[in-house]
Amino acid sequence: MSGRVTLKTVPSIPQKLCFGPLELSPAVTLAPMAGVTDTVFRRFIRNLGGCGLIMTEFTSSHGILADDRRRKGGKKPHRRSSFNYLYFEPDEHPIVAQLFGSDPQVLADAARVVEDLGFDGVDMNFGCPVKKVVKCNGGSGLLRDLPLIEEILTAVRKAVSIPFTCKFRTGWDDDDIVCCEVGKIAEQVGLQGVALHGRTRAQGYSGTANWDWIAALKQSVSIPVVGNGDVFSPEDAVRMFEHTGCDGVMIGRAAASNPWIFRQIQQYVATGRYDEPTEADRYRMIKDYYELLVEKQDKISGEVSGKMKQFATYFTRGVRNGSQLRKAIYRAEGPEHVLETVDRFFEEQLVSAA
Ligand SMILES: Cc1cc2nc3c(=O)[nH]c(=O)nc-3n(C[C@H](O)[C@H](O)[C@H](O)COP(=O)(O)O)c2cc1C
Incomplete structure (x- = not known):
């Protein structure tokens, strides 16, 4: 950090x-x-x-x-x-x-x-x-x-x-x-x-x-x-x-x-x-949380994609261009697509900052 x-x-x-x-x-x-x-x-x-x-x-x-x-x-x-x-x-x-x-x-x-x-x-x-x-x-x-x-x-x-x-x-x-x-x-x-x-x-x-x-x-x-x-x-x-x-x-x-x-x-x-937190910390945090959600989906009361979208609202605060990421997560269809969207967003973001 x-x-x-x-x-x-x-x-x-x-x-x-x-x-x-x-x-x-x-x-x-x-x-x-x-x-x-x-x-x-x-x-x-x-x-x-x-x-x-x-x-x-x-x-x-x-x-x-x-x-x-x-x-x-x-x-x-x-x-x-x-x-x-x-x-x-x-x-x-x-x-x-x-x-x-x-x-x-x-x-x-x-x-x-x-x-x-x-x-x-x-x-x-x-x-x-x-x-x-x-x-x-x-x-x-x-x-x-x-x-x-x-x-x-x-x-x-x-x-x-x-x-x-x-x-x-x-x-x-x-x-x-x-x-x-x-x-x-x-x-x-x-x-x-x-x-x-x-x-x-x-x-x-x-x-x-x-x-x-x-x-x-x-x-x-x-x-x-x-x-x-x-x-x-x-x-x-x-x-x-x-x-x-x-x-x-x-x-x-x-x-x-x-x-x-x-x-x-x-x-x-x-x-x-x-x-x-740095940009890389935020990337790790979002990814870790979403992966945990997928792994434990039978242990939560809601449905995974909905939960991912809910947390996109919280987690994208403080992220550079966070509203773009949030919108992309809202549009994604299914947990796998959400994870890919997060990877793509941060890879581009980290490259552009380098
Ligand atoms: C989405 C949400 C759900 C909440 N659910 C509960 C709950 O289940 N039990 C409870 O005692 N308080 C609940 N609260 C109230 C919080 O525990 C806390 O008292 C309130 O948000 C004020 O603290 P904060 O300013 O740190 O957020 C909830 C608050 C929010 C925003």
């Missing part, structure tokens, strides 16, 4: 994050992202280095129980099975499974399945803003029903002995901020940590994440607090630690377009500077 960014002072961040007995180092984690953080993307991030914890996409607790029943009945799981979301490889440890739902008993049973599958922890989603999920009282819909949150957390806590965390938004809207209350409930029930995305449900992804609420949550509880929202660079990660006093930082969208961000953060705190 080249194109160094240099700073005069060396910043510092916590070197580890502990969810009970689960020791994570470094204290920087990958956010769960539906449609993004499948086994292929998670391993890809793990292999690039610098990420202390990875998490599955959010997974339906009802779906898990239905699949578990099929499995116990000797039936094969469906292609779009919830178990696909829970598939992981040994080199993904430490890994946490994230669940969503609103029925305490169903969630407790699903958490037990997660524990049996060998996950290092389980996380509850109280942040998803998607209408379909909120309508069933799941995700951020639960932020309007704190007694139900308590019931859910209590049921799941009793069901499993692995570390248990939850992730939420600040509240339903600006008139109904509940993050500190949710954090206190989590602590009283015996969870080992919480993660807060500093936006309300009403905000969706608009505006900016309010890191003051992450700082307020940190002041309200003594279990570890992971801050999340709008960390797009190593400088942002350090600023979030400094501004909020949080114990860990979680990165979502930036990881999809810059999977090196975790490694860059480590380099930044070790040396005060970090390397930007």
